[in-house]
Amino acid sequence: MEYRTLPGSTLHVSAICLGTMTFGQQNSEAEGHAQLDYAFARGVNFIDTAEMYPVPPRADTVHATERIVGSWLARQDRDKVVLATKATGASRGLQWIRDGQHAFTRANLRAAVEDSLRRLQTDYIDLYQLHWPERNTPMFGEFVYDPAKERPFTPPRETLEALAELVDEGKIRHIGLSNEWPWGLMQFLNAAREYQLPRVVSVQNAYSLLNRTWETAMLEFCHREQIALLPYSPMAFGLLSGKYLRDPQARGRVTEFDGFAQRYSKPGVPEAVAAYAALAEAHGLSPAQLALKFVYSRWFVASTIIGATSLAQLEENLNAWEAPWSEALEQAVADIRLRWFNPAP
Known part of the structure; x- marks a missing residue:
């Protein structure tokens, strides 16, 4: 396993x-622990979770993932694990988390951190992330900013001041953002x-x-500012594994949860998936290996967040690190991209 220091x-x-967002819904506690044990044995020291997990978010399962990670973490050498979790943002309207109080204010962030620490059975969080912007932005498959949807939001300075207190108290070590765009990141850096x-x-x-989408404005911005990308969904909800090509009703988030995969229900997605699967076969790779190795091989990726619902999937995902990558594959991927350009932003 290769290791990198996140800049700054x-x-x-x-x-x-x-990634652990299946724990507590698609995976039991025992299965979650088995995945964590296996990944840790293979050299993975970085674990990502969130207070709202598992997904899709529901009142009767909320926080289960953090509790499962916490019961595993309690028997580990804490210093050997880099633990990331997230604070729920305001735009999803999840009333069952802190009675819907999700603005990134001092009171809400302190409550969120202290609740996560208790569930995770630890004294500190290595990377604490704001799960999505509080302000109006395109999210989760949207790609057009609509000023008509404007709403009040907590100024980044106020949010950072609240997080600074938690850093000073040793409850979190570093902060990150998620599902963010250049303007929002700029506001946080300027503050x-x-x-x-x-x-x-x-x-x-x-x-x-x-x-x-990352490869346009966010790539230049984060390269110049030395901000790490932690990509999620490198397999596009499993579509890039090719399993839905073989069986459209294959078990997974796309078929089990109605409407949850709307980001990938767009024109061009099936054609692009089929083209990448054919490319993988032509080069002696599985579709999953191609999809993951593409992300693993990007110079701007710090650590790729993978997820699985079985140990067999997890093993394949980790083994994809060793898959070959060549100029011929790079060119072929570029050619497919030009035919079906960014079909699921």
Whole structure:
């Protein structure tokens, strides 16, 4: 396993991060622990979760993932695990989390952190992320900003001041953003500079063969500002594994949860998936290996967040690190992209 230090931080993380959002819904506690044990044995030291997990978010399962990660973490050497979790943002309207009080204010963030610490059975969180912007932005398959949807939001300075208190108290070590856009990241960086507040060290956004939105404004911005990308959904909800090509009713989030995969229900997605699967076969790879190795091989990716619902899937995902990548594959991927350009932003 390769390890990288997130710029501007003390976090030395594995190049692959285990995502856990299936724990508590698609995976039991025992299955979650088995995945964590296996990943940890393979050199993965970076674990990502969130207070709202598992997904899709529901009142009767909320917080289960953090509790499952916490019961595993309680028997580990804490210093050997880099633990990331997230604060729920305001725009999803999840009333069962803190009675819907999700603005990134001092009171709400303190309550969220202390609740997560208790569930995770730890004294500190290595990377604490704002799960999505509080302000109006395109999210989760949307791609057009609509000023008619404007709403009040907490100023970034106020949010950073609240997080700074938690850093000073040792409850969190570093902060990150998720599902963010250039304007929002700029506001956080400017506030940190002007008021000597903690600086964002990472952004967790969707990135895959089907969604390369990152490669425009966010790529230049984060390269120049030295902000790490932690891509999630490198397999596009499993579509890029090719399993739905073989069996449209295959078990997975796309078929089990109505409407949950709307980001991938767009024209061009089936054709692009089929083209990438054919490319993988032509080069002696599985579709999953191609999809993951593409993300693993990007120079701007700090650590790729993978997820699985079985140990067999997890093993394949980790083994994809060793899959070959060539100029011929790079060119073929570029050719497919031009035919079906960014079909699932």
